[in-house]
Amino acid sequence: MSAPLLEVKNLKTHFKVPGETFFSASRYVKAVDGISFSVDKGDTFGLIGESGCGKTTLGRTILALEQRTEGDALFEGRSIFSLSSKELRKMRRDVQVIFQDPFSSLDPRMTVRQILEEPFDIHRLLPNSAERAQEIHKLIDVVGLPKAHLERYPHQFSGGQRQRVGIARALALKPKLIVCDEPVSALDVSIQAQILNLLQDLQKDFDLTYLFIAHDFSVVRHLCNKVAVMYLGRIVEIAETDTLFENPQHPYTEALLSAVPVPDPSVEKKRKRILLTGDVPSPLNPPPGCHFHPRCRYAVDACKIDTPALAETAPGHRAACPELPFKNDPSAAALVEIR
Amino acid sequence: MSKRVLEVENLTTEFHVEAGIARAVDGISFHLEEGETLGIVGESGSGKSVTSLSLMRLVPCPPGVILPSSKIRINGQDILKKSAREMQKIRGSEIAMIFQDPMTALNPVFTIGSQLGEVLKRHQNLDNNASRKRGIELLDLVGIPDPTQRIDNYPHQLSGGMRQRAMIAMALSCNPKILIADEPTTALDVTIQAQILELISKLQKEIGMATILITHDLAVVAEVCDRVAVMYCGRIVEESNVFDLFEKPQHPYTRGLISSIPRIEDAGADRSELYAIPGMVPDIHALPDGCRFADRCFQVEDKCRTEDTQLADTGDGRRVSCLFPLGQGAQTA
Numbered sequence: 001m002s003a004p005l006l007e008v009k010n011l012k013t014h015f016k017v018p019g020e021t022f023f024s025a026s027r028y029v030k031a032v033d034g035i036s037f038s039v040d041k042g043d044t045f046g047l048i049g050e051s052g053c054g055k056t057t058l059g060r061t062i063l064a065l066e067q068r069t070e071g072d073a074l075f076e077g078r079s080i081f082s083l084s085s086k087e088l089r090k091m092r093r094d095v096q097v098i099f100q101d102p103f104s105s106l107d108p109r110m111t112v113r114q115i116l117e118e119p120f121d122i123h124r125l126l127p128n129s130a131e132r133a134q135e136i137h138k139l140i141d142v143v144g145l146p147k148a149h150l151e152r153y154p155h156q157f158s159g160g161q162r163q164r165v166g167i168a169r170a171l172a173l174k175p176k177l178i179v180c181d182e183p184v185s186a187l188d189v190s191i192q193a194q195i196l197n198l199l200q201d202l203q204k205d206f207d208l209t210y211l212f213i214a215h216d217f218s219v220v221r222h223l224c225n226k227v228a229v230m231y232l233g234r235i236v237e238i239a240e241t242d243t244l245f246e247n248p249q250h251p252y253t254e255a256l257l258s259a260v261p262v263p264d265p266s267v268e269k270k271r272k273r274i275l276l277t278g279d280v281p282s283p284l285n286p287p288p289g290c291h292f293h294p295r296c297r298y299a300v301d302a303c304k305i306d307t308p309a310l311a312e313t314a315p316g317h318r319a320a321c322p323e324l325p326f327k328n329d330p331s332a333a334a335l336v337e338i339r
Numbered sequence: 340m341s342k343r344v345l346e347v348e349n350l351t352t353e354f355h356v357e358a359g360i361a362r363a364v365d366g367i368s369f370h371l372e373e374g375e376t377l378g379i380v381g382e383s384g385s386g387k388s389v390t391s392l393s394l395m396r397l398v399p400c401p402p403g404v405i406l407p408s409s410k411i412r413i414n415g416q417d418i419l420k421k422s423a424r425e426m427q428k429i430r431g432s433e434i435a436m437i438f439q440d441p442m443t444a445l446n447p448v449f450t451i452g453s454q455l456g457e458v459l460k461r462h463q464n465l466d467n468n469a470s471r472k473r474g475i476e477l478l479d480l481v482g483i484p485d486p487t488q489r490i491d492n493y494p495h496q497l498s499g500g501m502r503q504r505a506m507i508a509m510a511l512s513c514n515p516k517i518l519i520a521d522e523p524t525t526a527l528d529v530t531i532q533a534q535i536l537e538l539i540s541k542l543q544k545e546i547g548m549a550t551i552l553i554t555h556d557l558a559v560v561a562e563v564c565d566r567v568a569v570m571y572c573g574r575i576v577e578e579s580n581v582f583d584l585f586e587k588p589q590h591p592y593t594r595g596l597i598s599s600i601p602r603i604e605d606a607g608a609d610r611s612e613l614y615a616i617p618g619m620v621p622d623i624h625a626l627p628d629g630c631r632f633a634d635r636c637f638q639v640e641d642k643c644r645t646e647d648t649q650l651a652d653t654g655d656g657r658r659v660s661c662l663f664p665l666g667q668g669a670q671t672a
Binding site for chain 1: 355382383484498500501528529530531532533534536537555556557558560561562564582584585586595596597599600601602603606612613614615616617619620
């Protein structure tokens, strides 16, 4: 087995926020708090969680857009935090990003052609203008936009088309890894399907690896082959997609899966669901022990004290819950709850 | 047959803007029965939010105009004929609305209690003490923990889910007969969405009000709605009970929408291509002649591009607006 393309080791990103009063000590938001995982070449690795769980910060830290606090992230075996600025620029050719909001991630004062030329300018590639024009025509074609659109400005496009421009820009330098930060969550369903299909086709054609950050379980299930579920800065469960969806081992995953509505009324109207009580706690002041214990229906006293580590429950399947409720109590797997 | 609490006939709402007249809602008709939940589904720009604002008579005017040929009857009374003062009485007590984004719908400089109290004082003539007491009861009803403390909070002190609960409390404060929920869970996380949907359907049963749920999320529709109207480019293209709509959609657009959702329950092993409706929604200022979906339809024929379609009955209380509605056979994509 070859080395993974991306390896994240105990990565921590903490943000300092001022104390409540002038004299009190400053506090920390532990947005990413000790995360480890690895992404192999050709994978589509899904990172899923609710808002505020740190998934976007994790993505940005891996792109070296945030300062890490501790830990390491290795791209092709080299730590991205020890690179010189020259080397970092070189790495950025290999690691690209597609942002969530196609409205704010494109410069409104640049035409599509200028947007697509910028990566070549920055990296001083293809100085020959004829070659460059040809490459840009190829790019715009690959993402399914007509060449005439190259002279247009972002505001002349719909959301789906803008996202296509964003994808073309990410592809320009032939990257190996693309971090997709909620690329379809701002789009309508029919457009979402078009973009998901495009991402899949591009992966095949260009041999891409995706780190796919999302909050929509059905999109992740459709696209990803591995998934990690995050809660308040930590990974609570990680497995192959089908395993995780069919046999969740962490109570949070179980509850999340049961909360996702299914577009089929005959299933949906009969389904029992686990309703989590309360909100996600503030990341400034997360509960001690297992962060999930105040909302967990299996919680015991030990959960309030010990921080559970990710432990293997089956080959390739790890969950951070020592209670392993589903193993100890087979009846618990049947969803007996409100409704 | 139960009572119709709301009847909408030929509702047309236009916006007179620089680029011309944009007809956001184009002659739609539907009704709502007592106690039922009607879903209005559509993508952005389909006119679903303008429909809900028209029902409340909250369309900004100018540039918005509800054409005089439109009729909106609540319990038999045409609200389009009411004066602004009469309308203020109807809003809140007959028909109430919750909005997508509770942060912008609540006033950031007043406490939850004073905003709730304003409604209660105006509509139910309660004094300060009584409205505060009723406010606490309402917050308790919608499941806000510690309501005696929370009533003095400002909106920014509440989480997204709690703000939406406060909005619901405000909408319910005068026991409306009709509740319009415009994308009530779109801004929320799935676990909070599940809580809010549960709350709405629980309260609906307790209070017995009829609900119109406006959403783009078909999965949410499948969960809570009894009947569904699908909108496209300002028109209703299909109306049906929720089971038939998902099982045997009759309009190609509905079928396209349903098949383009990735399914969480599918074994994703093959990760095959999703069905995607080609193209995109046409520009509202340059709508095509004939069927507005023609350019994106998989079974389009020449006739579709010239002949306008009408919403026609197809039996079982279903209506579809298509010259070649999909058959009753095994046609699920």
